Amino acid sequence: xxxxxxxxxxxxxxSGRNAxxxxxxxxKSFGDGAVVALEGADFEIHEGEFISLVGxxxxxKSTLLRILAGLIPKSGGSLQVRGEEVVKPRTDIGMMxxxxxxxxxxxxxxxxxxxxxxxxxxNDHDWQxxxxxxxxxGLRDFEFSFPRQLSGGMQQRVALARLLHTGxxxxxxxxxxxxxxxxxxxxxxxxxxxxxxxxRKTTFFVTHxxxxxxxxxxxxxxMTPRPGRLAAMIDIPLARPRELxxxxxxxxxxLVSQVRDVLGGH
Numbered sequence: 001x002x003x004x005x006x007x008x009x010x011x012x013x014x015s016g017r018n019a020x021x022x023x024x025x026x027x028k029s030f031g032d033g034a035v036v037a038l039e040g041a042d043f044e045i046h047e048g049e050f051i052s053l054v055g056x057x058x059x060x061k062s063t064l065l066r067i068l069a070g071l072i073p074k075s076g077g078s079l080q081v082r083g084e085e086v087v088k089p090r091t092d093i094g095m096m097x098x099x100x101x102x103x104x105x106x107x108x109x110x111x112x113x114x115x116x117x118x119x120x121x122x123n124d125h126d127w128q129x130x131x132x133x134x135x136x137x138g139l140r141d142f143e144f145s146f147p148r149q150l151s152g153g154m155q156q157r158v159a160l161a162r163l164l165h166t167g168x169x170x171x172x173x174x175x176x177x178x179x180x181x182x183x184x185x186x187x188x189x190x191x192x193x194x195x196x197x198x199x200r201k202t203t204f205f206v207t208h209x210x211x212x213x214x215x216x217x218x219x220x221x222x223m224t225p226r227p228g229r230l231a232a233m234i235d236i237p238l239a240r241p242r243e244l245x246x247x248x249x250x251x252x253x254x255l256v257s258q259v260r261d262v263l264g265g266h
Contacts, residue, residue: 020202021045021068021170025077028063033075036227037063041077043221043230047169050196050203052213053221054259060228061206065172068204069095081170094168098175100155102147108134108158109143115166133161136195153177153184160192164199171196171203178207186244189215193242210263211247214238214255222262232262 026041038060045051053061066072067079070089079086081093102111112130116122122130134143137157147155156176163171173192177185189212196203207213213220214236222232236255238246246252 019044019080020047020049020082022080023077024079026064026067026074026079027076028060028067028072029075038067039227039229041228041230043233045202045204047202048200049218050193050205050216051219051221052217053204053206053223054208054210054213054263055223055228056225056263057208059223059225061208061223062174063228064223065095065174065204065206068170069093069172071095091166092168093170093172094163094166095172095174096159096163096176098178100147100152100159102155102158104147107144107146108139108150108161111147111158112162112165114162130161130165133164134158136164136198137161138191151184152180153188156180156188157191160195164195164201169201171201173203173205175206175208177212178209185212190242190244192216193240197241210256210259211252214252214259215242215244215247220259222259224263234259234262 021044023041023043026038027036028038029036041064053064055061063072067074068081068086070086070093073087081090103114106114109127109130112133113122113126116126131143134140134157137160139154139157139161142150142154147158150158159176177188180188192205193216205213205216217236220234220236221230222234223229224231234255238251238255
């Protein structure tokens, strides 16, 4: 099984599908142009896809995610979601960071309810949904635990439940498991695939771990060292659902080598 290397993303006409997210010549610089973090990025993402964004540290992965989230402005080019230019945070886009950023004085379910509380008082339906989401991410019976009573992996599960509670259609995850040990990280990757398959959300996952990127994604975006450019979009034609044993297969290792070759060529 061979991966498909695409130097430039296919157009909507070629794919037969409308682009859900589209970047055209997207760029970002800091310090009056002294530092170019992102340059000339072109890509199209379709609704429901799981995209991994992989590249070396400092290549602009998190910058791209923050532009998409509307947290920082682009310097040039275009970035559209549903045909609308992204110029500010949107209610249909939610983000999860490397640290869980839970409030220590609130229980797990109270932390999940924070997005709702920013707009109104949670009702019984909101409470039930928050409880159900914690069950979905494997935290049933921990709904009323405080962050100090939870492991790092469990805290990230709470953060994922909170992200899902926003109701966002697009999930942005910025190295959410990067600070965890390898065993916990692998378990959470499997859980993430299960949850995303259930909720059917479009997902961007930033990582510098090639194997993690491939294991999770429908396609992998490979970025070059700074200034960050999109070097390739690589299809991941591996069947779902996926188990960790997949990473021992020749097909998986061939994909790892292909991504590594792209990174090494830049």
